[in-house]
Amino acid sequence: MDPSFHEIRGQYTTRPKERASRSSRKEPELDLSRNIYARALATPPRACATTRTVLPNFFLVKFKTVKDPEQDKNWFVPTEVSLTSDGLRVQEEMPGPGSLALCRQELFREFSVAGSKYHGADKTFGKLRQTRRQATGGKNPLWREDMDSYILTLLRGHITQCLVRFAGMFETAGRKYISKSDSWEDIKQRTSIGCVLYLGPKLDQAEQDIHESASRPLPPPPGRLSIMDLKDDKMETKVPIHDLQVLLGQENVARLRDRKALFRDGAIFVLAGKRTEDLQMQLWRLQGYMATQELDNPKKPEAAQQALP
Numbered sequence: 001m002d003p004s005f006h007e008i009r010g011q012y013t014t015r016p017k018e019r020a021s022r023s024s025r026k027e028p029e030l031d032l033s034r035n036i037y038a039r040a041l042a043t044p045p046r047a048c049a050t051t052r053t054v055l056p057n058f059f060l061v062k063f064k065t066v067k068d069p070e071q072d073k074n075w076f077v078p079t080e081v082s083l084t085s086d087g088l089r090v091q092e093e094m095p096g097p098g099s100l101a102l103c104r105q106e107l108f109r110e111f112s113v114a115g116s117k118y119h120g121a122d123k124t125f126g127k128l129r130q131t132r133r134q135a136t137g138g139k140n141p142l143w144r145e146d147m148d149s150y151i152l153t154l155l156r157g158h159i160t161q162c163l164v165r166f167a168g169m170f171e172t173a174g175r176k177y178i179s180k181s182d183s184w185e186d187i188k189q190r191t192s193i194g195c196v197l198y199l200g201p202k203l204d205q206a207e208q209d210i211h212e213s214a215s216r217p218l219p220p221p222p223g224r225l226s227i228m229d230l231k232d233d234k235m236e237t238k239v240p241i242h243d244l245q246v247l248l249g250q251e252n253v254a255r256l257r258d259r260k261a262l263f264r265d266g267a268i269f270v271l272a273g274k275r276t277e278d279l280q281m282q283l284w285r286l287q288g289y290m291a292t293q294e295l296d297n298p299k300k301p302e303a304a305q306q307a308l309p
Contacts, residue, residue, distance in 0.1 A: 036194075036277050037284070049099045050107065050121045058281070059288060061103040061151065063125075065141045074141040076125065078151055099125060103289050108148035122147075155286045160252045162279045163197075166271075167260040177273045180266035187270060188230060194280045196241040197269040198222050199253060225287065242283050247290065 032038040040058040047054045063076045079098065101107065110116040122143035144150055169175040178197075181187050187196060226241040245253055256263040263269075271280060 036281050040281060040284070046100050048102045049125060050101055050118060053102060055102070057100075058285070059103055060100040062098045062100055064098045076141045076143050076147075078147075078154070101125070103151075103285060104291070105148045105152055105289050106292055108151065111143070111147070112145060152289065155282070155289060156248050156252050159279065159282055159286060160248060160255055162282070163256060163263075164259050166276065166279070167256075167262045170262055171260065177271065177276050178262070179270055179272070180262065181268045181270050184228070184268070187228065187268070190270065190272075192272050193230065193239050194271040194273070194276055195239055195283065196228060197271060198241060198243045198245070199256070199263060199267055199269060200243075200245050201267045225291075240284070240287075242287070247283065247286050 041056050043057040045054050046057045046060055048060060061078050064079045065074050066077045067074050076099075107118065110118045111120070111122040113119055125143060163178065166175075166177040170178055181190075181196075187193065222241045222243055226243075227238045228241055230237050230239060244256075248256075
């Protein structure tokens with residue numbers, strides 16, 4: 001066969017574009033690829049089934065239909081955050097694409113508030129198409145009355161489990177995915193910080209009396225939505241500060257301290273490392289889930305000059 005045949009034919013063949021190596025990528029592109037918030041904003045846009053608001057998929061929660069064969073009922077279950085049994089004895093996921101809703105506790109709470117714009121929206125949420133209606137035996141799924149607090153419990157439980165796991169890796173193998181910080185100023189001396197966690201001091205009455213008379217009083221907790229400015233010779237960045245007493249609640253904070261000694265000895269902690277990025281995103285997700293209209297202006301906490309115990 002004429003060898004020029006393959007040469008000519010190859011000129012018009014579209015070959016897959018080679019993926020750019022890390023060294024050849026531009027610095028802004030690299031910065032975005034490392035930024036978990038940029039990655040969340042880059043998720044595909046989707047519409048909320050109730051409000052019709054279009055947002056990146058990260059800010060929505062997906063619901064699927066689960067069947068309880070003993071009661072012969074179908075229920076909506078948040079699949080993306082469901083880590084433990086939701087009370088159904090058997091969870092048989094029904095076919096279908098599922099339905100999306102804004103990941104906001106405030107929205108789910110308004111489903112049952114008389115006079116609210118979205119009162120009763122749970123009755124029409126994810127209304128089944130004919131094909132899906134046949135798959136579920138012609139029965140519309142039911143909505144949990146406590147869905148807002150149920151999702152909050154799941155999100156909090158997932159984050160608590162992750163924190164316990166990373167603390168265990170620190171205690172047994174010295175992996176500093178999570179580490180204790182002595183003060184707000186100490187954090188500013190660190191590099192490659194993902195986010196800051198404020199657990200708060202755990203003091204009995206005797207310790208409280210000592211600290212009240214000490215020359216190094218404890219700093220106040222950060223604001224509900226707080227950020228910290230970090231600067232070095234090369235760059236300036238901002239990191240979020242998550243108040244775990246607010247986000248996780250006192251019960252989960254007590255679980256952290258009971259299960260891991262690391263959390264008993266400190267008040268401020270730092271998350272760092274690529275392995276913690278999913279946890280950092282879940283903390284941000286929980287912030288958004290618990291947010292209300294009054295909490296839309298971030299505050300910058302003043303750096304504490306005193307060292308924490």
